[in-house]
Amino acid sequence: MNVLLTIVLAVQMLSALGMIGLILLQHGKGADMGAAFGSGASGSLFGATxxxxxxxxxxxxxxxxxxxxxxxxxxxxHSVKPVSTGSVLERAAPAAPAASASGPNPANQIPGGGTPVPAQQGPATTPATTAPVVPASGAAQIPTK
Known part of the structure; x- marks a missing residue:
């Protein structure tokens, strides 16, 4: 199959180069007027025509x-099956495990993230009912002014 594709590609390239050469050799529409007045076209390789x-x-x-x-x-x-399936994002490296509470602060890894964040206002909750804080992804990680 690979040999056939190589042969077809070679024939396509040769025909393209041949077309380029033949198109450049052809006369324009205005060249026929000069031939009508005896411009020497009768002595050409292809005859009087x-x-x-x-x-x-x-x-x-x-x-x-x-x-x-x-x-x-x-x-x-289109008939050849792709070697790999899926997108690039599916083949991405797995995410790093979440840092422990005593580990480094993930906010320090974001540029400009070392500034303290004001405390949230609202009703106080007990630590047992608080959902774990998941860092935002994408544009939410970009610090704002």
């Missing part, structure tokens, strides 16, 4: 080959 017919047909054939190779490569890219 000029190279426009040959170059345009060859360009069309190379364009069809390029398009077919593109479709084959697109088909193969």
């Amino acid at each position: 000029g190279s426009a017919n040959f170059l345009s047909r060859t360009t069309a054939i190379l364009a069809a080959v390029f398009f077919a190779c593109t479709l084959v490569l697109a088909y193969f890219s």
Whole structure:
């Protein structure tokens, strides 16, 4: 399968380079006016009709080959199963265990987090009914002024 993809990719690249060369060799629309007044087109390699017919047909054939190779490569890219599944976030390292009460203060790890936070106002609760404080994630960790 890998050899086939390499061959198709090589054919696509060669057809693209061939199209570029043939398109650059073709005359513009204004070049036909000069040929009408005897600009020497009759002495060309492709005869009195000029190279426009040959170059345009060859360009069309190379364009069809390029398009077919593109479709084959697109088909193969969607038929191959991805090596890994899941997102990058699912493969992230597991979170560090929570620090103990006597351990370092997580607020000191945040830039500007060493400043004391005013106490919350409200009814006093007993330590047994207080829910554990979980540090906020994302934008909530950004210190405000």
